[in-house]
Amino acid sequence: MKTRAILCFFLLAFCAASSCSAARLSSQADNNATMPVAVPAAPATAGEQGTGGGSLRLVSSIPLPQVRGRIDHMAVDIKGQRLFVAALGNNTLEVVDLKKGERAASVSGFDEPQGIVYLPESGKVVIANGGDGAVIFIDGQSLKPLKTIRTGGDADNVRYDTARGRVYVGYGEGALAVLSSEGERVADIPLGGHPESFQLEGGKIYVNVPSRREVAVVDADKLKVIETWPMNEATANFPMALDAAHHRLFIGARRPPRLLVYDTGTGKPISTVEAGGDSDDIFYDGERGRVYASFGEGSVFIYEQVDADHYRLAEKVPTAAGARTALFSPEMGRLFVAAPSRGDRAAQIMVYQVGS
Numbered sequence: 001m002k003t004r005a006i007l008c009f010f011l012l013a014f015c016a017a018s019s020c021s022a023a024r025l026s027s028q029a030d031n032n033a034t035m036p037v038a039v040p041a042a043p044a045t046a047g048e049q050g051t052g053g054g055s056l057r058l059v060s061s062i063p064l065p066q067v068r069g070r071i072d073h074m075a076v077d078i079k080g081q082r083l084f085v086a087a088l089g090n091n092t093l094e095v096v097d098l099k100k101g102e103r104a105a106s107v108s109g110f111d112e113p114q115g116i117v118y119l120p121e122s123g124k125v126v127i128a129n130g131g132d133g134a135v136i137f138i139d140g141q142s143l144k145p146l147k148t149i150r151t152g153g154d155a156d157n158v159r160y161d162t163a164r165g166r167v168y169v170g171y172g173e174g175a176l177a178v179l180s181s182e183g184e185r186v187a188d189i190p191l192g193g194h195p196e197s198f199q200l201e202g203g204k205i206y207v208n209v210p211s212r213r214e215v216a217v218v219d220a221d222k223l224k225v226i227e228t229w230p231m232n233e234a235t236a237n238f239p240m241a242l243d244a245a246h247h248r249l250f251i252g253a254r255r256p257p258r259l260l261v262y263d264t265g266t267g268k269p270i271s272t273v274e275a276g277g278d279s280d281d282i283f284y285d286g287e288r289g290r291v292y293a294s295f296g297e298g299s300v301f302i303y304e305q306v307d308a309d310h311y312r313l314a315e316k317v318p319t320a321a322g323a324r325t326a327l328f329s330p331e332m333g334r335l336f337v338a339a340p341s342r343g344d345r346a347a348q349i350m351v352y353q354v355g356s
Contacts, residue, residue, distance in 0.1 A: 054315055054317075054355060055288075055290065055302045055314065055315050055317075055354065055355050056292075056300065056302065056315075056317045056335060056352040056353070056354060056355065057352060057353045057355060058350060058351070058352055059351050059352065059353045060101050060350075060351045061339075061348045061349070061350050061351070062096055062101055062102060062103065062348060062349040062351065063102075063103070063346050063347070063348050064085070064087070064094050064096075064103055064106075064346065064347040064348060064349065065103070065346060066090075066106075067087050067090045067092065067094060067106070067340075067341065067346075067347040068089055068090050068341055068347070069087070069088065069089015069090050069340065069341075070088045070089040070322075070340055071085060071086070071087050071088060071089070071325060071338040071339075071340050071347060072086040072087075072088040072113065072114045072115070072116075072325055072338075073086050073114060073115050073116050073157070073158075073281075073325055073327070074086065074116065074325065074326075074327040074336060074338060075116045075117050075118040075125065075327070076098075076118065076327060076329050076332070076336075077118050077120070077123075077140065078120070078329070078331050078332065079120065080140075081097070081098040081099045082095055082096060082097060082098060082104065083095070083096040083098055083327075083336060083349065084096075084116055084118060084125055085116075085338060085349065086110075086113035086114055086115065086116045086127060087106075087113065087347075088112050088113055088114055088130065089112075089340070091108065091109075091110050091111060091112065091113070091131075092106050092107060092108050092110060092113070093106075093107040093110060093113060093116075093125075093127060093138075093143075094106055094107075095107070095143065096349060098332075098351075101351075105143060107138075107143050109145075110127060110129055110136070111129045111130070111131030111132040111134065112129055112130040112131035113127050113128070113129050113130075114128050114129065114130045114155065114156045114157070115127070115128035115155065115156050115157040115158035115169065115170070116128070116158060117158040117159060117160045117167065118140065118160075119160055119167075119181055121181070122181060123139070123140040123141060124137050124138065124139065124140055124146065124181075125137075125138050125139075125140050125143075126138075126158055126160075126167055126169075127158075128151075128155035128156055128157070128158050128169050128170075128171070129155055130154050130155060130156060132150075132153070133150060133151040133152050133153040133154060133155045133171060133172065134148050134149070134150055134151070134155065135148070135149040135150075135151060135155050135158075135167075135169050135171075135177065135179070135183075136148050136149075137149075137182075137183045146183070147182070147183035149177070149179060149183060149185060151169065151171040151172060151177050152171065152172050153171065153172050153173075154171055154172055154194065155169055155170075155171040155172075155177075156169070156170045156171060156194070156195065156196070157169070157170045157195065157196060157197055157198060158170075159198060159199070159200060159205075160181075161200055161220065164220065165180065165181045166178055166179065166180060166181065166186065167179040167180070167181060167183075168198070168200075168205065170194070170195030170196065170198060170207070171194075171195075172194065173193070173194060174190060174191040174192045174193045174194055174195065174209070174211075175188050175189055175190050175191055175195070176188070176189040176191065176195060176198070176205070176207065176218065178223060186223075187223045189218055189223050189224060189225070190225075191207060191209055191216050191225065192209065192212055192216075193209040193210070193211035193212040194209070194210075194211060195207045195208065195209055195216075196208040196209070196210055196237070196238045196239070196240075197238060197239045197240040197281075197282075198240060199240050199241065199242040199249065200220070200242075201242055201244050201247075201264060202220075202244075203219060203220045203221055204217055204218065204219065204220060204264075205217070205218040205220055206218075206240065206242070206249055206264065208237045208238060208239075208240050208251065209228075209237075210231075210235065210236050210237050210238060212228075213230065213231045213235050213237075214228045214229060214230050214231055215228065215229040215231070215237070215249070215251070215262070215267075216228050217229070217267070227267065229262065229267040229268075231251075231253065231260075232269075233253075233258065233260060233269060233272055234253030234254075234255060234256055234257075234258040234260060234272075235253060235254075235255045236253055236254035236255045237251050237252070237253050237254075237260075238252060238253075238254065238279060238280060239251070239252035239279050239280055239281050239282040239293070240252070240282060241282040241283050241284045241291065242264075242284060243284045243286065243305075243308075245286060246308040247263060247264040247265050247308075248261055248262070248263065248264065248270075248308060249261070249262040249263075249264050250262075250282050250284060250291055251282075252275060252279035252280075252281075252282050252293055253275070253279070254277075254278065254279055257274065257275040257276055257277055257279065257295075258272050258273065258274065258275050259272070259273045259274070259275045259282070259291065259293060259301075259303060259311070260272055261273075261309075261311060270309050271309060271310060271311050273303060273311050273312065273313055274313060275293060275295070275301060276293070276295030276297050276299050276301055276316075277295055277296065277297040278295055278296030278297055278324050279293060279294070279295050279296075279324070280294060280295075280296065280324035280325050281293070281294045281324070281325050281326045281327070282294075283326070283327075283328035283335070285328065285330065285354065286330070287330065288354070288356070289304065289305040290302055290303060290304060290305065290314075291303040291305065291311070292326070292328055292335055294319070294323065294324055294325060294326035294337055295324060296321075296322055296323065296324030297321070298318060298319050298320055298321045298322070298323060299316050299317060299318055299319055300316075300317045300319055300326065300335070300337065300352075301313060301315070301316055301317075302314050302315040302316075302317065317352075319337050319339065319350060320337075320339035320342070320345070320348075320350065321342055322339065322340045322342055323337050323338060323339040323340070323350065325337075325338045326338065328354075333353065333354045334351060334352060334353060334354060335351075335352040335354060336349055336350070336351055336352075337349070337350040337352065338350075
């Protein structure tokens with residue numbers, strides 16, 4: 001009995017002590033819950049906030065007030081931190097200040113602007129118009145026109161050949177206009193069908209010609225088509241990107257939706273991967289071994305380059321309905337996606353930070 005009494009005494013003492021300790025802990029937790037805790041903010045530019053994760057992180061959406069209709073291609077001024085946007089349906093050139101995260105100017109006077117390129121040496125911007133076929137050189141600072149070249153109709157994609165100091169413009173029922181960096185017409189290269197996206201590799205230009213279901217290969221020095229590659233696995237080949245290091249050409253087809261990979265050395269397809277609906281832009285990220293493709297269905301697909309001959313769909317990132325055009329800047333590590341106005345949603349540029 002004595003022993004049992006002693007055990008009961010110690011048990012009651014232990015319980016009392018535990019209860020006091022628990023009360024102290026509960027009081028500390030309540031105090032901590034009401035005290036504000038300072039969390040250091042990650043560095044960001046004006047108006048940026050991060051959402052999402054993985055390979056692409058949405059850091060900001062820059063509104064384009066009163067911009068209606070379809071948005072086509074974009075170009076970037078790295079040094080000046082500006083984005084130039086061809087607002088096709090609005091007949092304007094939109095200029096975005098990327099430092100401030102806001103539109104800096106809206107320039108009218110265009111007729112369905114489609115393709116656009118920035119010439120860093122001179123600071124000029126070249127805009128191709130699908131409506132009247134005009135190719136307009138403007139001063140990048142004053143945004144005033146400097147020179148206009150008439151192509152005859154449907155001036156579309158534009159590329160700048162830094163090695164030769166030339167600007168190439170796809171236009172009309174089937175040709176590339178070759179212009180000097182000052183806007184003088186050098187030559188026209190017949191293609192037999194309207195050219196969509198095209199890419200430069202050394203002395204060659206690879207051109208998507210969807211109406212002929214082929215890729216035309218142009219000699220940049222002889223200024224003529226030297227061979228064509230048939231599109232047998234899919235048609236409606238619009239966007240294109242290039243991996244020059246591995247001699248791989250990425251082609252987006254719409255029927256059926258596919259990403260096709262061609263060997264530029266042989267002109268043969270080596271890989272086919274699923275794609276989204278309404279493809280219009282593709283970009284290769286050599287540093288990370290990825291391909292980014294934007295689709296009007298409202299998504300960006302991210303493909304992993306396993307090796308030069310093998311690719312896999314790694315991620316689907318939701319964007320916005322109708323956001324089919326994009327621009328990847330490897331220097332800035334950012335992907336810009338153009339989302340047109342839809343219903344109550346204003347037009348905007350969605351800015352994604354590229355992850356490692």
